[in-house]
Amino acid sequence: MPLAQPAADVWTLVADVAGQTPDAPALTHGGRTVSFLELTESARRAAQGLADLGVGPGDRVALWLPNVPAYPILYLACIRLGAIAVAVNTRYRAVEVADIVGRSGAKVLACAPGFRRIDFLSILADIEPDALDRLAAIVTVGDEPASVPSAIARLRRVPYERLLSRPRLGLNNARASAPCNIFTTSGTTSAPKFVLHRQGAIASHAQQVARAFGFTAPDTLSLSILPLCGVYGFDQTMATLAAGKPCVLVESYEIDEIARLIADHRPTTLFGSDDLYARLLDAVPGDRPFPSVKWAGYAAFNASLDDIAETAEKRGLRLCGLYGMSEVQALYSLQPIDSDVAHRKKGGGVPTSPLGHVRVRDPETGELLGVGQPGMLECAGPSLMVGYYGNDAATAETVTADGYVRTGDLAELDGRGGFTFLSRMGDVLRLSGFLVNPLEIETHLQKLPSIAGCQAIAVPRPDGVRAVAFVILSPGATLDEAAAIAHCRQGLANYKVPVRVFAVDDFPRTPSANGFKIQRARLRDMALERL
The missing domain is CATH 3.40.50.12780 (ANL, N-terminal domain)
Incomplete structure (x- = not known):
């Protein structure tokens, strides 16, 4: 049974399942099911294909893909090679994609330029042609469109299916100590940092989650809704596979x-x-x-x-x-x-x-x-x-x-x-010497029927640091600022009451793998501009 022994590395984690239950379903997508044996065999072929492109231990391969079988197959190919998979957020636009690929020093970028649910093609069209010059090749998943943007037209392009036609790679560079994943932080004020994990940590965590979350139950089936490019969706899927159970990959939100x-x-x-x-x-x-x-x-x-x-x-x-x-x-x-x-x-x-x-x-x-x-x-x-x-x-x-x-x-x-x-x-807001969770203020203001959303931040004032709230109004509503502040005085300690409440059409946001995060630093700047 899977999980009988701790897996030292990610390849062993999945290959052990394939050895014990080769025909068991691992991935389901669009009516197609990939067994554990097919998953590992395809990964070995893709590993040989990547090796043909010059990818070896420690090299970076950027995966800019939706939740399709090519993602876990190419990831496991990197694992087999001892290479590092760089997760590129499918919400990122041209400047962000070029930055991640460039700063990580990726040798290969895998993308799906013809994918219909995410407009990868227009994003690629906006990338400066020389921004991807350090790539040895681009692996294209799915049908390539008739018109190819200049950013990738002059680069070597290799169809993903060609990788799968290669012989299975015999060499196995998977090791517990081998670096294998780079996830990007979703910083709102600076370029994202690259969080590096090793195979031993990924494998052991997947097994621990599988046990603690009850994934070893015979009827377990996961729906992988969250993007594999984010650690949330990635870890759910890896833990399910570690338990020898199937995942349904969801490419649409x-x-x-x-x-x-x-x-x-x-x-x-x-x-x-x-x-x-x-x-x-x-x-x-x-x-x-x-x-x-x-x-x-x-x-x-x-x-x-x-x-x-x-x-x-x-x-x-x-x-x-x-x-x-x-x-x-x-x-x-x-x-x-x-x-x-x-x-x-x-x-x-x-x-x-x-x-x-x-x-x-x-x-x-x-x-x-x-x-x-x-x-x-x-x-x-x-x-x-x-x-x-x-x-x-x-x-x-x-x-x-x-x-x-x-x-x-x-x-x-x-x-x-x-x-x-x-x-x-x-x-966190430090008001009158106290640490205040902004959620307290936000939740209280959102009890008013006119307020559909709220973000509270703190700004310095001559009378000390005070809270300021930004709100999104319900359809058809208008802001009565005095009434909103009075509402806060009735339910919150005086030092938590916002000095001002401003209505905005939307909050400034930055994309992350699981959605968008509020740019609170920008809100503070907006508050200072208005006070």
Whole structure:
């Protein structure tokens, strides 16, 4: 059975499953099923094809692909070669793609220029022709369009199918210590950093998640909705494969299509954001719209959906809060599935690995804090990154001398062996000497029917640091700023009351693999401009 022994590296992780259950389904996509044996055999052929292009140990291969079988096959090909797969966010545009490919020094870029659901072709057309000159080749997945942008027209292009026609690579450079993944951070104020992981960390984490999340159950089937280019979607899929169970790859984020796939395939587990579940519950009627789903992991990104876990519970969908980030991998922790919904809906939880450990530190004094005291979260365990690729200074700032990652998140120990995530430290407001989670202000303002969305930030004023709120109004509503501030005075401590409330059409955002993140630094600049 899979998971009987710890896998030293990623290739062993998947190949062991293929050896024990070769005909078991690994991936399903568009009516086609790929068995575990076909997955590993295709990866060995693709590895030979990449080797023909000059890819070897330590070389970088950029994967700019949607959730299609070519992604995990090319990833495992990199693993076999000892190469590093660079995840390129499918939401990125021309400048961002060129930056990631260039700074990582990628030798090969795999993309799908003819893919219809994401307009890769127009993005490629906007890339400066010389920005990709360091590439040895571009691997094109799917049919190549008749008109090819100049950025790639003069580069060597190799059809993905040609890679699969090559003989199987006999050499195996997979090692526990071999670097294998680069994920990009979704920074809102600077170029993304490159988070580097090694094979041993990826393999062991996948096995730990499979055990802790119950993926070893005989009926397990995952719906891989989240992009494989992000650590959240990647780790879900790898943990499912580690358990020897199938994944349905979802290339579209259209809610109707996702709902159809849930009905057709009856997955036992889902992972997504609060927004995803809210839209799914709106789209699918009935008292129990998703009866096959035992429980669903979710990340809370939208303060206006604070009650989504209770809403889902009433309709038979059990949501469980999680915690993760690129530096410690996704699914680092999970709220106990059998806990009450009020506890289960919170971000954080108990570390997935028995070797995982968290602590909370006062960001100013450096003192370690006890249960219920908010401070900066630090995480340790076998899933941690090697460091930031090409940026030793940033690594030294983030990883402590005793091996903990400084997450930059505000959290508190929960007294149950786990922790509760509160917010990003950079988002925390220090008002009148107190650390204030902006979610408190945002949630309170969103109780007003005229306010559909809210972001609260802090700005310096002559009378001290004060909160300022930016709101998106409900359709047809107008902002009564005085009434909004009075509403806050009635429900919040005086130092939490915003000094001003501004209406905006939308919040400034930056793309990440799982959606968009708010540019809070830009909001602070906007507040200072208006005060």
